[in-house]
Amino acid sequence: MNNNNRTFITEFFLLGFGDLQNFKILLFISFLTIYLMALVSNCLVVILIVVNRSLHSAMFFFLSQLSLSELLFTNNIVPNMLWLILAGGGKVSIASCVFQFFLLAFPIIAQCLMLASMSFDRYVAICKPLHYTTIMAFGHQVQVVSSCWAVGFLASFVVYVFLNHLEFCGPNTIDHYYCDISPVVELSCSHNPSVELVASALSFPLVVCPFMFITSTYISILHTILKIPSNNGRQKAFSTCSSHLIVVGLYYGSLGAKYIFPTNSSSINLNKSLSLLYTLVTPLVNPLVYSLRNQEIKSAIGKLLHF
Template identity: 65%
Template sequence: MDKRNQSIITDFFLLGFGNLHNFKILVFTLFLIVHIMALTANLMVIVLVGVTQSLHSPMYFFLSQLSLSESLFTTNIVPNMLWLILAGGGKVSIGRCISQLYLLGVPTIAQCLLLAAMSFDRYVAICRPLHYVITMTFSHQLQMVTTCWLLGFILAFLVYIYLSKLKFCGLNTINHFYCDIAPLIQLSCSSTSAVELFIAVVSFPVLLTPFMFITVTYISIIQTILKIPSITGRQKAFSTCSSHLIIVCMYYGTLSAIYIFPPKDNSIHLNKGLSVLYTLVTPLLNPLIYSLRNQDIRGAILKYVPSLSL
């Protein structure tokens, strides 16, 4: 049937997780606990970096920005997801749906670029230590972070402009728990070639370029570390990079599984599972990985919450 002959729709129906029957309270409670833990952990990192003098270094400044992006990301998705679980699905206006996608895109783009900035910081610290103080001044850090966030706002807003021009008619059901770009394009009854082309053009500098940059910098970092004569020196150098490398692998792994190599249509449950991992679990694991593996952050936590040392 020609979509142009169908009536224009003004809202979508998000199916969420379908009919959970007797498990929806259990799933709601579990997701709510994880969300609160993730939000608390990320806000704790932001506050600790801000108030602890020993954490006033480029690495922790970038980490606090990473936690900020995670907080914005999960706050945009999870509350509505929890409501959908209890309601068994629900309507959302097209404008609100596209706005949610915009607010999803900003921290996603910023986080990709922030991970690249963090790898550059580790590269200079290990491969060019004599230039570190000159290269990683606070003004340079601020410029890098500002660029990451500005690109996030600008590029996501351009996608928002393209999507807001689309018309939707006929089917209005989205089998997901948040508004993602793929179902929006599929449900559109107007030409989507322009927005698809723009997204493809934007994806390369936003996703692939930072990943390639991180890969190249870590090749140099590993080569430099292997040249360190002492085993203790090598272990210390590896420990400063391992947390960041783990987060890069987790982030790009889930991002690639959802958007670059998505499951087929008959694997919608797998797609939702990966999305839960991406939107709920990863924001919790990121600050925990840094907190548990980093002596400075553990020390700051124990300084302000001494009861945790018991």
């Protein structure tokens, strides 16, 4: 078809939770409460780690970056989602929609890499304790974290550039509360399969491989822990890893389930629910898991409250 005969659209209409408009006030209050709690808890974790010298270690440095990544993609998605709930849906320009996906993919990729870095930190602490201070020196930590952010940015920017070259002729309705890559590509009339091919090609080394690395490090960690002769020693060693394991399970479980299920009409509500897990619920649960299960964090909170 000749491009001159096409009528190109410049906006999408996000339906949000249009099928639950009878409960919009309840949804708004519930999601706003969770959002504010996630915002406060992640900000608190970052502040505690920055101001408290006892938390200036590799594990807590990585944790502060994890909280920053959660703040970035939560603030990118949730405020607009709350507005869509009250308005019953809303328009968004294609440029803004594509940029929203970039701001979502960027911290997600960085977070996958940081979770792998945290597992390596635990591996060195338990399996190679005599070399820990050398391997996990602060300069090395900064290099690792900078690499995580840089790779996340570059990979997301590549997909962002491909998405910006798509053309849209209509329809323009997305049955979601944010701009995910699949519905955006499906609405394109330029038939460019390279976008999803690039996204799939990047997802394996940047999302799947970190999970495989985390799994392999914990196999080694478990093998080392089982060699510890005393029960107290084994419990202490495992307790330093349990919070990270819970966070990895929550994060990869919700993210993986979301992209395993197809995004057809029969599963769109399930897709939205799974998306809520990693855009709203996980950012609240992660800092709580570390705060409630880590004595150093709890002590730092106690000192801050008594200041």
